[in-house]
Amino acid sequence: MQDSLLQRVTTAITGWAVALLLFFPIGWMVLTSFKTEGDAVKSSLAFTPTLASYGEVLARADYLSFALNSVVVSVGGTVLALLFAIPAAYSMAFHPTARTRGTLLWMLSTKMLPPVGVLVPIYLLFRTAGLLDSRIGLVLIYALMNLPIVVWMLFTFYKEVPNDILEAGRMDGARVFSEVWHLLLPLTMPGVASTGLLSLILCWNEAFWSLNLTSAGAAPLTTFIASFSSPEGLFFAKLSAASTMAVAPILVFGWFSQRQLVRGLTFGAVK
């Protein structure tokens, strides 16, 4: 059925309004980053663009080392989470027991706990294990943090795969590893990819644990931003420049992977 013109116009206007509303803070941040500190506190749109803030930010901190840490801990955390979640979701989806449902819910329920509730024990564990301010420590905590959601997503994707196909594989001589590697993963690739992408984005944007568990050596970009909200007063232009530089990589990444993301996230619903 063809929608009427009025309907289409309304949809378009609503869509754009929501998009602009969501994008406004980011747009404002990018705009501010090109202002001088003086212009930044005014709310006027008239200003002469300058790269001065970027220069100052880069001079004051080693952006690349923060960015590298972000890449390493995000990719590391995601890979580690997938490494555990793929077999976990496989056994839950294809060899369920009476407790599988409960286990899934329990895993999700850990996400309902505010992270600050376990900050002290985790901090002490990390200190004892010598993991404070280490990339390995962050990779571990990121993987654990995303594990429930990654398992849940993979579980729902796996559920879409007909059991017959895996049984045919077993009859063909596949053992668990071959079954997952040759059949399950290729069949659920869009789902696994979007799960990985989502996990990557969550890791990249994570601030609570990185702020509390790192100082300099392993600090990712979220810490980099925070270091510009200084106690001697807010320097909006510099803060905006730092933030823009921190979110730029993931924005570009998200832009290029949006098809994959949307496809994965709507996998079950549309098919």
Add this chain to the structure above:
Amino acid sequence: MATLTLRDLRKNYGPMEVIKGVSLDVADRELVVFVGPSGCGKSTLLRMIAGLEAITAGELQIDGQRVNELGPADRGLAMVFQSYALYPHMTVRQNMGFALRLARVPRAERDRKVDEAARILQLEPYLDRRPKDLSGGQRQRVAIGRAIVRQPRVFLFDEPLSNLDAALRGQMRIELSRLHEELNATMIYVTHDQVEAMTLADKIVVLQAGRVEQVGSPLDLYHRPENLFVAGFIGSPQMNMLPATVQEAGPSGLAVALASGTRIVAPVAAGSANQGDSVTLGIRPEGLRLDPDGPIGGEVRLAERLGGLTLLHVTIEDGRQVTVQIEGSDLTRPHETVRLSVNPVACHVFDQSGRAFTHLLKHSLAA
């Protein structure tokens, strides 16, 4: 090739027993068909043989070796699924060669075997296509090809033709028969369709509610059913079942009376039958003939003219409906009054528990 032995196999799902002790011997190169109504456990039994379902009790042997504890990958069997279960992300060639790839067979040999199977199944033009670009019949052949390539000890078929249309099903049935002959393989075939069972099987196993009702050759089951269930399940159109009372037990058979009083002598051993016992008289539709002097009178309700065969649905004197199968195109019209006579060879008598009385006449075709 291989023999298969089932010794009192049982399967429980929790407290519920679904396979209640099945024993069976499958000879080398035999095509055995498991047939029964849906829910009778035939697929479960096949999956237990395949290794896809655990065996609760009893023993399964392949070539005399206990395999209960082996996984599906180690039993050396191949299975064709009802849904075909092709790997959607692989081409036909990859689908058929997957088992060999897992077994680390060198590529050249793998290709040779796949080509050979593709030739047998006339799949050569489709080797580079993916399953979604194939028709139902072609998919079915790929699924069979996947099994052939492995040269398994036993082929297992789980209702492989039930997703095909009638014409294709008939054609595939013939192809499967040809294949069985060509491959000289032991096969177990599950179906709910008794026509498939009759046409394909060397041996039919009739299952009901997790139990074996009867094992035998197709004609054995047709002409010498051991009980009411098998008599009613095998044969299309169905056997006519009429309630009757024992009148007299003699050396030439059992004389029974229908509700209408009509007396019929069935050539079965009287056994423990006593006068006055309630029994069921079963008559195959081709065992009833139009005969002006016949003992049973009735009125034709419906005539199904199939050309070579005519099926008359007749309401007989005691109000029961029977089917009469006549060779050729009979022109009897609905509402005509007819008389029927009974061919004693096609008569069976069952006692109240449903067990058949032993037939006295040896059937020329049944073993």
